[in-house]
Amino acid sequence: MTRPVLEARDLRVAYGGNVALDIPRLAVAPGELVGVVGANGAGKSTLVNALLGWSRGAPSVSGSVRLDGEEIGARPPHARVARGLALVPEGGAVFLRLSVADNLAAANVPRGSGRRGYDEEEVYALFPRLQERLHHAGSALSGGERQMLAIARALRLGPRVLLLDEPSIGLAPRLVSEVLRTVRGLVGPNLSVLLVEQNVRAAIEVVDRLVLLERGRILAEGPAAAMRDDPRILAAYLGEAVA
């Protein structure tokens, strides 16, 4: 079996005394697109944030995170980014006072890493809209444009694994499939993606494997084709609690 490019073991996140996430094992294979779905509060964002060791709050995080076999679980977020893990947080977080050009220029592959990030031409080919808005401040962008910019910034870091937290949130329904197809197109031998998505119906069309979270625990996981008819996934489609 291929060694996972990203593997978390016994990953546990708690806020105060409340356990928000408790996952024995989660792995992403090279070139794989894994979808993480679940209802609001299931722990999806907590999961991707914990993988990067990043949070707006101050949770207590424990467990092992291995990237390409290297243990990075004790490293600070910037060091995990340097090693090839990138996160696009929910809401397409961009620097609002910086121009689009500066937002892009701010992210670069660390020297000596041997990885290659997206150059400007590749970014513009992927998101032509960003080239048109190059000198606009981040605050002047629409929600969709901010999402594009946040993804582009992450790609410039040349990640081995991209963690995407609900890239379709706030987008018009017709754009959701387009964004997810774009995400599918990013995946390749050198880039795996862990995609958090609330829109299960759209996500299941593009992912290789699906993980269903419920109250911070993995309720089910498997290949997308097999998970399509899983009753628990059907319940998640409808947004109902699964018994």
Place this chain on the structure above:
Amino acid sequence: MNLVQQLINGVVLGHAYALIAIGWTVLLGVARLVNFGHGQIYMLAAFVTWWATASLGLPYPLAILLAMGAGVLVGLVMQAAMLRLTFAQDLVSIMIVTLGFGHLMRGVAGLVFGGNPQVLETPLSLVDFELAGAWVTGQDLLIVAAGILVFVLLHYGLERGSLGRTARMVAEDPKLAQLAGIDVRRVYFAVFAFEGAAVALAAALVAPRTPILTSIGFEEVIVTFVVVVLGGIGSVAGSYVAGLGLGVFTALFGGFVSPAYATTAAFAVLIVVLVLRPGGLSLGGRAGR
């Protein structure tokens, strides 16, 4: 009273104020932090400069570098002690801790350097010449030149290039900056080190104008506060203009009205400016917000 003399005094004083304040401007702009031990770093650096020249016999330029090194060291120690508070942006605790550091520095300076006032003589303070009917010393010109140089370098450094971009990213959203691979901890240390070095440079250049005592520093913090707020928090160009303006105002008020009420008048101006322009002067080149 010679108007030209007062104007020249004001310009020199203004550059001194701007130099004293620039560290705080960057600290507040980039890291959103305050340091109420700022004045005591000034005092300590003045004593180090004096000690290096008078006791060690070092040339003045080397003494300046030594004082700046001491400022960097104090800044790094303070930041190391407050790192957790910095990440939590716990401003009240930071204010109290930095005040505590200030008192600690005053005590240490008293123990090491004694309680007697000292005079820092530099080669340039002994050189004076007449300019348009007014007297200027070489030290005055050095203060003005250093002030202009520091502000020009900093203004363009923060406007352009990756250093300025990193500073603006951390100032806007330190958490998000981590996702771009920036070591925010290192930036915070660098900013505190810069603050220490900048105020130490100011002390080494400005302290020869007055006797050095362990009690100095309070007025420097007040001046810094006025300059930073007037200039617009985090605004490098604003700080320069505010420092210059405050210096000229203080010199003219002191010369033509009363030196005893110059600080009172400066605060009255601060209140008026902030009522009319709550954001201060804010003239671009921002280190942060």
